[in-house]
Amino acid sequence: MKKFIPLLTVSAGLSLGLVTQGCVTSSGSPVVENGSNPAVTTGAGTDAPYYGTGPNNSMPAPQTAPVDLRNVTGARLTSEKYSVRGNKDYTVLGQKYKVWRDVESYYEEGTASWYGPGFHGQNTSNGEPYNMNGYTAAHKNLPLPSFLKVTNLENNKSVIVRVNDRGPFHGNRILDLSRGAASKIGVIGPGTARVRVELIKTVATKDQTNENLMNGFKPYIQVFSTMDYNKALTIKNSLSRETGKPVFIQNYQQAYRVKMGPLKQDEADRALSAVRKSGFSGAFFTAD
Template identity: 45%
Template sequence: MTQRVNFLLIALFSMLLAACSSSQQGRYAMEHDAAPLRKPTELEMQDAIVTPVVKSASASRPYEVRGKRYTPMLDETGYAEEGIASWYGRKFHNYHTSNGEVYDMFAMTAAHKTLPLPSFARVTNLDNGKSVIVRVNDRGPFHEDRIIDLSYSAAYKLGYYRQGTARVKVEAVTLANSAPRLSYIQVAAGSTLANVEALAFQLRQQYHVPTNIVEKDGIYRLRLGPIKDAAEAQAVLEKLKQNQFQNAFLLYSE
């Protein structure tokens, strides 16, 4: 009987240790972050579209991490800062961000310690001049030498996904200071230029919008545009989808 009690106590103690160990691992399944197993698509590397947003009340409250207190901005207008950017990927993919959205490492998003959530920012790589517009929807990075954490797609577009960090300039973007962008619609792609040109002629006659053909790696991509009015671009896209071009999608000028 005594041996049985001792065995049960040992088993119970082992279960408690396992539970403690599991809780210490935290909310993430991966212990260390890693890059995804594929590169972002052309569509995934488009800048975030600046839209009207409702700021998260819960994400606007002061908070504390590792003994340091942070006070989020109530108005990001005019914010600009230079420093080090990093990126985060698979470890955090599909987990909730600080404002309740779901993190997607292939979306144009970012984490910032004090910018309002959500908000938008232009991030420029100071070493190569490349820039992206991201939607800020998370808190971090909580390292003294870093000012912003970008999604994998954003870091890929800025050209620093291999080295992990880069010197950047971060500037808040609002509806008031965001430049209007031209719309394009990618309709089709093929390896035979003559066929793509014939389709371009047909679509120009049918939809009365300009066309352009972009070649990359031996593939010719047919796009309608530029279209200045966003509503018109959306209307043309819907017509294309109804007329056998179900895979057509919108693109925007840089």
């Protein structure tokens, strides 16, 4: 089944070659949150993106109680933000999928499977190498990365997993576990198991990665790069006066990059055009 966005390999023996995307993370002390999120329906057979496995393709019911993490181990919880890559809505095998970028709460019961050696070392949907012995998972809709508590309802064993991949695209399965996670809760032998999935919210939605970034928008312009700081400073000051936009110098590996931004999406194209007309024909958009 493996995964998507956009290098997609499907671990049930199917491989679809698209473009792999990577991940941006940051560390911190997690805050486990709980909330409500109404189901959002699209209706089967329409052109709207598929949301999830709840009734009428809705997001399943929200959590009604805090996630109990006592004596549950697995992936280390971090306050990393959603990747700017791997979080666009997408299509697999003719089916559209919606990424729940603003998800606050998520609870679901259904069938989980696992994937292993055939994908070890390959890139996941957010560009990270897949470690089959780690505590990770693939989900069709959750933002990457997200954290889940997964409980095997057949033996009541639980594990914390970090979602960094897309899938499973097989039947009505709701989650694909790494071999390490599947082994911890007893899914290896039978291959599938009925599980309960609960979202562990580690970063408040208001502090999350901007949706424009996750959709591919790059809010900065790299204007020029030089080894001469005084030259970079002259260009910075000149552009600031001419455009009225924020311009700064970024020191990168002994080079000084003159950058403009952050820019709003509706002004970015005009700003790039103005910069190029000022003599910087090689200027380009960048994510940071």
